[in-house]
Amino acid sequence: MTSDPVPPILNGVAALADSYDGYILDLWGVLHDGERPYPGALECLERLLAAGKRVCLLSNAPRRLGPVVGILAGMGIGRDRYHHLMTSGEAAFEALLNRSCAWHAGLGRACLHLGPEHDRHLFEGLPGVERVEDPALADFVLNTGPSCYDAPPEDYGPVLEACARRGLPMVCANPDLEVMVGERVVECAGTLARRYAALGGEVRYHGKPHAPVYRRCFDLLGIEDRRRIVAIGDTLHTDIAGAAAAGIDSVLVTGGILSRTLDIPWGEPPCPTRLAPMLAADAPRPTAVLARFVW
Numbered sequence: 001m002t003s004d005p006v007p008p009i010l011n012g013v014a015a016l017a018d019s020y021d022g023y024i025l026d027l028w029g030v031l032h033d034g035e036r037p038y039p040g041a042l043e044c045l046e047r048l049l050a051a052g053k054r055v056c057l058l059s060n061a062p063r064r065l066g067p068v069v070g071i072l073a074g075m076g077i078g079r080d081r082y083h084h085l086m087t088s089g090e091a092a093f094e095a096l097l098n099r100s101c102a103w104h105a106g107l108g109r110a111c112l113h114l115g116p117e118h119d120r121h122l123f124e125g126l127p128g129v130e131r132v133e134d135p136a137l138a139d140f141v142l143n144t145g146p147s148c149y150d151a152p153p154e155d156y157g158p159v160l161e162a163c164a165r166r167g168l169p170m171v172c173a174n175p176d177l178e179v180m181v182g183e184r185v186v187e188c189a190g191t192l193a194r195r196y197a198a199l200g201g202e203v204r205y206h207g208k209p210h211a212p213v214y215r216r217c218f219d220l221l222g223i224e225d226r227r228r229i230v231a232i233g234d235t236l237h238t239d240i241a242g243a244a245a246a247g248i249d250s251v252l253v254t255g256g257i258l259s260r261t262l263d264i265p266w267g268e269p270p271c272p273t274r275l276a277p278m279l280a281a282d283a284p285r286p287t288a289v290l291a292r293f294v295w
Helices: 041-050 065-074 088-098 153-166 189-198 211-221 236-246 258-262 272-278
Strands: 022-025 054-059 084-087 110-114 130-132 140-143 170-172 178-181 184-187 203-205 229-233 249-253 288-290
Touching: 022 211, 041 054, 054 211, 065 084, 084 088, 084 211, 088 170, 088 211, 110 153, 140 189, 153 189, 170 189, 189 203, 211 236, 229 236, 236 249, 258 272
Parallel strands: 022 054, 022 229, 054 084, 110 130, 110 140, 140 170, 170 203, 229 249, 249 288
Antiparallel strands: 178 184
8 A cells, every 4th residue: 555645657557567477457448448449458468478477357247258258359359368367257157056155055046137138148057047037936136237238227126126025135247336338338237236235135246356256366377476466457446446355456547437537538647636536545545557558
């Protein structure tokens, strides 16, 4: 932690190269905007690999690894540009498959899915899990987010209330509250989960900022010294808080979801006086700040 009002604002990732061997990189808001890579992001990945750094992509996407690999490849972010990938969706799938803790073991098998149809693969590969449409028939809720980008989360009020009345536990496969899709702000599964919790519903989250997903990344990177690992992300309550809880340094990218809050065009450095109030003394602070993920 630093006592300065604002951590150093760096011009690029090159300034970090001597300090870290492993990089845990967020996707949405750092590498791409949900539709295409940000300018300079692909070159930065190439420069990291050329410098011998280990790169693990960590996303709160509520999807398994295979579909995310395909989506990234479609944007030009092929498997040759990173070493490893982990997602909150994969973490949720593994927890539902293995049932290795008492909470997951007690969920039952009848699943009510809240989310778009393209997330169905998250439970279709689970032996014995049956999808139901009626909360009265469900044992638990799997929340992957609103059914489409334009679906108001308020539309889910009746089903959330019905599930809460029955005391159904919820598995949230994406703790994010919102992301940028191009120029739009889109609410995520984390927003639905918050509303469910406010109704008294019990929620178990998978993904950032929770510790298990970081342990998976550490295993994948194979770097024992945590001081040589840094996480780079654009969200304070997931990326930066998660890195702090995992005991590693972090870098905040302000060109993602925070660009709207800071009222800055993409790629422009943030004004320190506007950034300072967001970095409250009692909240996890990034080690440094980047306007965008460039070398």
